[in-house]
Amino acid sequence: MSRSARLLSLLESLRRRRYSVTGKVLAEELGISLRSLYRDIATLQTQGARIDGAAGVGFRLRPGFLMPPLMFSNEEIEALVLGSRWVADRADAPLATAASGALAKIASVLPENLREDLEGSGLVVGPSREPKPDGAISTAVRKAMREEFKVRVDYLDAQNRKSQRTIWPIALGFFESIQVVVAWCELRQSFRHFRLDRIGNVQPLPTRYPKKRRILLGQWRASEGIPES
């Protein structure tokens, strides 16, 4: 690989990661020595890329870019198509529609050859075995999450006890056949998760919850020991 190609791919590697990467990892990824990596970083910096390097932590590309990114590779197109097909198959109707809408927008900026890749992609998703869960609940929960509003739900717990709770939904997890909403539960005053198929009814409340969802998400991650993805 030529050096200039390598610089571009280094930029991509940095762009891809939202948090710090150590030089050693990058060097291995590119197949060069650590010393050369530092030289490459220096080169990019002199050309205008804003790269933070902190000792003991790693490198990070600050948003604010030297160049608009290059066009998608055909593998990236494949990944997007496959992912969208999965969403179209597994998620509730509005989200499924959004998935194909997003794909259409991407297609419209693609050069001819890549558009062919997109349209003729051979990566398909097998149909889900389980029947689709109630889409209305999923849609309502996502809406509340997006806008950071509280909702009131009728819930049936694992022991089949009914309860009614006010929760602050902060994440929605997709598993093989079920979906689980992670939320702060006002009743229990702690983070809980609720299977979507055990929620009988969702009533959106007009009250915003008092913290940023991102903050809550971070706290939940910390409490469960889940690293930043």
Next chain:
Amino acid sequence: MSRSARLLSLLESLRRRRYSVTGKVLAEELGISLRSLYRDIATLQTQGARIDGAAGVGFRLRPGFLMPPLMFSNEEIEALVLGSRWVADRADAPLATAASGALAKIASVLPENLREDLEGSGLVVGPSREPKPDGAISTAVRKAMREEFKVRVDYLDAQNRKSQRTIWPIALGFFESIQVVVAWCELRQSFRHFRLDRIGNVQPLPTRYPKKRRILLGQWRASEGIPES
């Protein structure tokens, strides 16, 4: 000026002009010889830049090398993030990397407020229960599909009989825990599907298969009664 810096500014020069420029002009602008300019153009082309050069006319950068800004709805962003996370979790390593790469590229052409939606998306994919299948086989099959090449595989059928077949892979299906490749089997002279975890070895052949993959895909769909997605 280092060569890599020069390549970037050559790209800028080409992008700035809507119509053809002669090599001589570009060479003078960059302060290099004509021969070196041709070499630089060739380098950019091998790196994916689509540059038309017509004798007697000049060079021109065709659109589609750099990504234009994109606009999505919040729901479309959510769909893309969710889909990409699923791919990043379930597919083989290169495809998983491509998924996050695509997302990063999308992020960098998004306006600020939408970028926040992308980074703070609360839609997550539960970890797969099954161990990941052998990524090398999946990668090799995808490559053959993309380039329409035949491959030779060692296969263990449902009755545990070993066989070696030359197949034309045309599609790869992702199911809950397994992946299945759909292919034309030269041995059986018909479309067959092969579980990826029962393929012991994949040997890429240097021969292209004689029909377009899209045509074969259509024939297979017809033979199975699957509608166009």
Next chain:
DNA sequence: TCGCTACTGACGGAATCTGTCGCAACCGGG
């Protein structure tokens, strides 16, 4: 304090780049 990591400098051998020359192929206009 310790471990990890970002940085920098120097050096010699390897790899790449550069300009020059020559030549073929192609386009448009005379």
Next chain:
DNA sequence: CCCGGTTGCGACAGATTCCGTCAGTAGCGA
């Protein structure tokens, strides 16, 4: 049909850059 302008390619020798290794400094977090 020819001719000037242009892209494109190969070869070559000298200049330049690049690379890995070794050594050392310094900052961050625990």
